[in-house]
Amino acid sequence: MPVEAYSISELPRRAVLRFMGYRGQEITPEVDARIDEGIARALELARPRASWSAFGIAGRGDDGAIRLDGCALALPGASIARHLDGAVSCAVMAVTVGMDVERELKRLSLVDPVGHVIFDAAATVAVEEAAAACQRSVRAYAAERNLFSNARFSPGYGDLSLSVQPTLLACVDAQRALGITLTDTLLMVPTKSITALMGIFAESSCARRAERASGSLD
Secondary structure (H helix, E strand, O other), rough: OOOOEEEOOOOHHHHHHHHHHHOOOOOOHHHHHHHHHHHHHHHHHHOOOOEEEEEEEEOOOOOOOEEEEOOEEEOHHHHHHHOOOOOEEEEEEEEEOOHHHHHHHHHHHHHHHHHHHHHHHHHHHHHHHHHHHHHHHHHHHHOOOOOOHHHHHHHHOOOHHHHHHHHHHHHHOOOHHHHEEEEOOEEEOOOOOEEEEEEEEEHHHHHHHHHHHHHOEE
16 A cells, blocks of 8 residues: 655644643743754654555444454444444554654653653644644545545544554554554554544535544544
């Protein structure tokens, strides 16, 4: 399956501040300049890419988990069932901004605590922007087929366990295509990576209803 590369030329400063924990406190000129530096550095190092594919809904197994056609992924839990209720297919995605960002995070954690906080927030916004770009690709895919998609829903959200991560990543060949691996505790490396699922529906009302029912991510 093809890898999509995205061009991100700016990061919303308000979003970076939010991930820094900003709550309206005064920002000194020095910190303000460092935020600009952190954003610029994140944009310089980020390599936003995604691998995704759409799979038909095969139904539910004996364990109640949703199965997909052509993919070994099984999706247990009430939350993802609500998110995919009425869907004709499911888009499976993995997104990352790459190992250069990961190495910079590790370097800053050792030598520059303030810089690390700023860069970490900027890198988080960068991967969120990449995920939003991937979502747009899924929506375009659905629209070309006169179908409708809902928002993304990630493992660890609701009662969808992180235990699905290995199979989810395998479904989109994320290790080979994007270099994403998993730790023993099922956390992704690079850490600034996102996996998610999006339902694809025959009717827009079904997409909206499923999205509201699951409390899914924008």
